[in-house]
Amino acid sequence: MNMPVVKIAGLRIGLAGSAFDIVDEIDFQIGQAEIVGLVGESGSGKTTVGLALLGFCRRGGTIEAGHITIAGRSLLELGTAALNAARGQTVAYIPQDPSAALNPALRIGLQLEEMLAVHQPGLDDAERRKRVLEMLEEVKLPTQEPFLKRYKHQLSGGQQQRVALAMAFACRPTVIVLDEPTTGLDVTTQAHVLETVRTLCRHYGVAALYVSHDLAVVASLADRVLVMYAGRIVESGPAAVLFRNPAHPYTRRLIAAIPDLHRRRNLVGIPGHAPSPAQRPLGCTFAPRCDYATGECRAQFPSVEIIAAHHSVRCWHHARVQARGDALSGSVGGAASRASADPTSPLLAVRDLSAWYGRQPVLHKVSLTLEAGECMAVAGESGSGKTTLAQCVAGLHPTFSGEVMLAGKVLEPQARRRPRSVRRAIQYVFQSPYASLNPRRTVGQIVARPLYVFFDVGHRQARERVAAHLERVALSPALIDRYPDQLSGGERQRVALARALAADPQVLVCDEVTSALDVSVQAALVELLAELQRSMNLGLLFITHNLALIRTIADRVAVMSGGRIVESAEVESVFGSPKADYTRELLANSPSLDSHAPISQSV
């Protein structure tokens, strides 16, 4: 590391009005032109640290101790006016949702000029105009007049994020904080945005703190990585070293939890969840979820130990962790675990399906088949029509032509018109468990709905069966009287899954079911899905944009683009030797841990 431009020492942010801390003992530095990744599950405090670099705390938090020094100036000693000036000029921030930062009523060009007028008041109109064009060119956006005249809603998500980048880099800040800036972008767009960030940081010597839960993205971008857990930095080191040879059990578990683009392997989730500030245990905060935990872990939180150049860790057992190697991320044997396919009568068949939104066609003559006990993945970027395809199968998108067939019988387009046995046989799990569970019903009531609709069970019997279904998705039956907002995202998605399974389906349609979840939770859910699919001989239609996930769970994959299937084959053959250009591009743009450190197959 060269001369550090950002120094954070002993930072502690407390929960206002209590003795608890949100984050504590945060020490790190960022050198000029260095990109530091900050990773952790939700609730680990990573965004809190990112915002602290702006001298800002979210509601409920106060900076209680520590120093934040940026370019030699102590940020916390600045007055309000000086702090405001520093934001934007010395420290820039890119939020997760760039569209929130753009005014919907002003043209893009005007917004960029306004920003310059505030931060670089010396420029005259012509100079400002010129600067705006330079800014757009830096982030590889069009510099023609029509583009400047556009409004926010006329830009794509990637373009909006580029405009945000242009604004952030315009004043040549010392440091830039990026808070999950590519979440919600397609892999191709994400790859381009990341490339832009990298180039700009290098070119202008801007230090960057990249906050993300996506280890693969961080691996492909960051020079150094900080791993946060329950408000503490538990491990930090150069990306190449940290991902290849993690010394903290938590880092190891995170890596084991993310799917691998290059080989099929079992995902291992992290049981339990990160404790909230008030519930953190004495001693090491990770001890309750840790395989290595011993008595001393529960007694005392380990101090920072430097184990190699620039590589430090807070764990009593780091030597044991590193020695154990990669037992957790072993690859699975042969991919195809399904029964031999019978091509003459597939369980589910889609033939020449074309669908419309109003008059806008979204699917063009799509055909695919699904066998019992098979996982068919549908991959594609947003707007490729994959969700529409899933909804046509489930009878939720009735405006289509072509045929959806279950066990050889053509189905009505609308779920309501389909016979009970068909509605029971095809179950749908929605993308966001925050929207798919009625907040006014208890878990028990939610899971019991299919039982009442399909099996005519009594109240008491329903309750017993609900408890059994909850156990099947690894939820405690004690949650039966909880409401969805008392559950975590992963638990909610399990409830949604339990509801689908309660119908005893033959086909399970999963629409991006893990995209709203943390990697550790995603891993556990995918594991569970794979396990259930085998034990129940389910036909699984798995819709996702995450190619690495497909490698983990699917037998076959259909790659969609622009409402058409561009390639469809066994997973191994599509990933090993993609035929379509589009598939190749997708694969190339998908971030992977391997960009820094291939995980060895075994010890």
Add this chain to the structure above:
Amino acid sequence: MSGIPGVQVAAPTAGPKALRAPWLQTLLASSRFARTWIGLGITAAVVAVALLGPVFAPYSPTEFVAPPYEPPSSEAWLGTDNLGRDVLSRFLWGGRSVLGLSILATVFGLGLGILVGLISAYTRNWIDDVLMRAMDVLLAFPQIVFVLLLISSVGPQLWLIVVTVGLSHAPRVARVTRGAALEVVERDFVRSAEALGETRWSILVGELLPNISSPLLVEFGLRLTYSIGLVAAVSFLGFGLQPPAADWGLMINENRIGLTIQPWPVALPVIAVGLLTVGTNLITDGIARAAIGIGRSSAA
């Protein structure tokens, strides 16, 4: 790890279980405002007079106790009315009808409006258009004109007051319901219920209604306030209870000629109806503030 991996027998912080329904939470939150308590006090006092009054009335409401328009005396504490009946007794007897009719009319109007609003929000097709345009037609009439139009053409019937006042509320309630439900209809749990093949009725009542209970609670309070005023006005105009029954609206009508010599038979019901509407309005205001989150504690 053995068995099913990632077993999460998690125990997240258990929330309060008893007060889960949002309308209950809204009610509870409204208790933080002084106006809610003042309104509650006023309303309770007037309701107590209307309900318990007959028990304490010194005379029968139809008994002639003295010459007409006698001033207050030890015989009749608040004097007598245009026919020589005891004002206090008639006042104590006369509140039940206003209260009862208003509540019934509000419940009817709210029920009808909610039903129309939910169906409109859920169907979003020509049914929605037909229903909402029908509501617009009703909305074009001022409420009192609409009520009088129907009553004067059919005749003064108590059930008709309930129906017409309720009907005049329905379009307003339907609009509020539809507006609130439109956002809920878009959520995936409604799709999920459709995929299961739940009946339309159970989607309306089981999925949509529980999620819009807070705005409807406010709507109930507001419509009740209007109902009280309307019902009192209808009986004042002579379309409500018929003489010799005791009724606040009717009392005002019967005794307005003698207002200058014997103000009590007019003043008492006017004050009572006025206080009742102010009271219910204050409560509703408190609930509405709670529903939109004014005064919510800022602790994270």
